[in-house]
Amino acid sequence: MRERLNQTIQFPNRPKVIGRHAVVGPKEGGGPLKEYFKDVLKDDKWGEKTFEKAEKKIMEHAVFAAIENAKVSLDEVDVLFSGDLLNQIISSSFVARRFNTSYIGLYGACSTMAESLALGASIVNAGYFKTVACATGSHFSTAERQYRGPLELGNQRPPYAQWTVTAAACTVLSSSEENGNANKIGKNSGANEKNTVGNGKPAQIAVTGATFGKVVDYGVTDINNMGAAMAPAAMKTLVAHFEDTGRNADDYDLIATGDLGKLGSDILRDLCGEKGINLGPNYHDCGAMIFPFSDSVCQGGSGCGCGAAILNTYIMDKMEAGAFKKVLFIATGALMSPTTAYQGESIPSIAHAVVLEA
Amino acid sequence: MDTFFKYLLVFAIGGAFCLIAQILIIRTKLTSARILVIFLIAGILLESLGVFKYIGEVGRAGASIPIIGFGSSLAKGAIEAFKEKGILGLFTGGLTKTSAGIAAAVFFSYIAALFVSPKTKK
């Protein structure tokens, strides 16, 4: 097997998902996927004074809970890959500040979960590091202030807008399934007792490939229409992935995009159709799944936390239970800046894909 | 009956301005701040041309409460003060005429900020 094919790399050493956690806000926790979200906040400020502090707290919580879930000690985690939506990815840096390890901060807007998983898996597969944590998070109220306007401003959202998801999630990858046990005998003896979802031993999830996206810009300038801005990026990454690997859409039990929303995923189906890729019933969009249909959320969820939370709960739960064997997760990011948007610039977008196999 | 008719006009004219603004929101990509500025300048222009007082007489609060009325007050203040005090009035008139609204907005917003924190939208 060739390890690199244009934009796609394969991971023959199969970096394994040994721990994961997602925490979501109250609105997300009451949505259609509520039975999969086990950690739901009652209050999205979580007792903090500001929403920024709350975002920091939920990201910290997700990272520490995922490491606990992985049954490794904090010292055993070699690198933290993390990113978020705020200026200077400050929430991630705050998480890293409490976390005594090497830190690689990422900005991929809403594509951060796939970006961090792809980079983390690359490093683990190559054997440079053994255990890495990949995290991201977003908060409706901090993103609203940064990208739109004050929360109490009484304006209408256009019907094609999306709603930033309040959630944080972290996945811990490792080169060996039996963490700690392999070379440190006696430590973490309970490493195999993972939280069982189905009956018996859950399937082991591994990251087996990744396609790194290119920046794509089809000239969308409306910062409310992120689905339309990001859909071409998702299409390009999908096309590259299928060309590089020789697979087609039917080879996957699930193809999930991060946060295109209903409109964006419809556009993606059309764009892929033009390229001869038929996205069937195995294609879903996390943004369109997370909220119940209502006036306020319009096309569905967006933000780093959207795809990340669903990947680390619903998708991986189903994989461990054996319902999905092979999943292609494509997180899309609108790499926009409010400043340049006011200057009339269009929105550059990106999509990264990771292949997960159980 | 007179009162009813008067309020009907207030309602119709005030509502009509909002209706036009709403059409602009739906049909164009103009942001709400831009639409406010467009109506403001329209008010200033109508007042300067001496037309707005007719709308004001019929519409009353329906003409003065929408931002178009705020624009007309600014222009009216500047026009009146310019006649009285010349160039100086040109600069003092507009804000003097509208100072009550601006000062009330600033003062009570400040008080509100002292006591209230923003809440997440539902």
Place this chain on the structure above:
Amino acid sequence: MQNEFAERNKRYLEYVEIKSPKTSPWKSLFFAFLIGGLICCMSQAFTDILPLIFKGMTLEDAKTWSLMLTVTLAILLTAIGVFDDIGHIAGAGTFLPITGFANSIASPAIEYKAEGLTFGVGAKMFYVAGPVIVNGVVYSILGALLNYLIYGVIFK
């Protein structure tokens, strides 16, 4: 480079324009008209009732009081977190009247209080409503000159 993508982007944007859902016009126009009209009527009622309570209040003063009451009410609704919910339904019905101006000052004031009274509330209070004041001052001066030109010079 630019020209290569211009045609593709143009086609895509036209497609997006058709594909994107539009606001249901009748419902939003109805609520904008209804709520906008009601706010004006409420303000008119203040103007009519105040001189009856406070004897000797002139019509001009009553208008100013009414304006201030409307502004204060909008700020109160903003502070208790209700204004944005009404605004979501009413659209231009709440933001075009002076209530929208008040809301656009109160909401950043509340939003940015976390950064302190100077750099938060003080500096950011007008970041939405600023264009209204700036354009208002500039164009009212020009407007007064235009008025003088028309009624003081041409039609003297």
